[in-house]
Amino acid sequence: MGRMGRHVFVAGCVALWLLPLYLLVVNALTPVAEYEGKPGWTFQGFALVDNVRTAWDEAGIGDSFQASLLYAVVCGLVAVLVAAMAAFAVVVLPIPRPAFWFWLIYSGTLFPLQVFLAPLFGLYADANLYDTRLGLMLVYVAWAVPFAFFLIRNQMTTMPPELTEAALIDGASFIRVFWSVHVPLMRSGLGAAFLFQFTAVWNDLLLGLTLSRSGDVQPVMASLATLRATYASSGPPVILAGALVVSVPTLLLFLVFRGLFLRGMAASVR
Structure with a gap:
């Protein structure tokens, strides 16, 4: 494939x-009264504020948005911290059979999420965790740890063992080595892992639909999915305006921290 062919291929992928993004924006701007029942390719007006207000207040996207922000930030941070400690134990601590523990933790990413839905639903119903923020936060942390562990562990294996040995000779404990040596040196990898987990939790639909139903507990993607049935008579502009709003946090996060993300990924794949 020549240069022209590559340019055409890249242009096609960009298009x-x-x-879809263009159609999303155009139809999210369309007033509900002027929507013709099919996606429009031209701007028919500017009713984005009204459509967003309807989705945010009347449809309850605002409560779900705040709940998802809580889940994504808190669960992402906790998962990265737990994953970093697990990676430190597997790579640095003198534990027996470190490969076994690596595969045991990493196996959490190998099974389809659908396998766990029925047992989780029954467990949450029996434990009174169904439709609670605590229940969703627990499952999001458990779900996010394995992949974060994989990324952080890969970066930690590239760190010279002499750093740990020197710190131990100077009298530092393993806890001090973790917090004072490894965590500062892995800031980019920890940041990249957090960005991944924030996005994964924010975009979750399946767990949110299965384990919650209340508007102030249900994550925003699950709330957006139920918006179609509730506001079908209003037409897609309200739904698309809600989709436009909920896509902003992850987009801003990657735009602001793209340098950190790229450095972290480069460190994790060495």
């Missing part, structure tokens, strides 16, 4: 990504 495939931008066209």
Whole structure:
């Protein structure tokens, strides 16, 4: 494939990504009264504020948005901290059979999420965790740890063992080595892992639909999915305006911290 062919291929891929975004924006701006029942390709007006207000207040996206922000930030931070400690134990601590513990933790990413839905639903119903923020936070942390562990462990294996040995000779404990040596040196990897987990929790639909139903507990993607049935008579503009709003946090996060993300990924794949 020559240079021209590569340019055409890249342009085609860009168009495939931008066209849905263009349709999303155009139809989210369309007033509900002027929507013709099918996606429009031209701007019919500017009713984004009204559509967002309807989705945010009347449809309850605002409560779900705040709940998802709590889940994504808190669960992402906790999962990264737990994953970093687990990676430190597997790579640095003199534990027996470290490969076994690596595969045991990493196996959490190998099974389809659907396998756990029925047992989780029964367990949460029996433990009174169904439709609670604590229940969702627990499952999000457990779900996010294995992949974060994989990323952080990969970066930690590239760190010279002499750093740990020197710190231990100077009298530092393993806890001090973790917090004073490894955590500062792994800031980019920890940041990249957090960005991944924030996005994964924010975009979750399946767990949110299965384990919650209240508007102030249900994550925003699950709330957005139920918006279609509730506001079908209003047409897609309200739904698309809600989708536009809920896509902003992850987009801003990657735009602001893209340098940190790239450095972290580069450190994790060495």
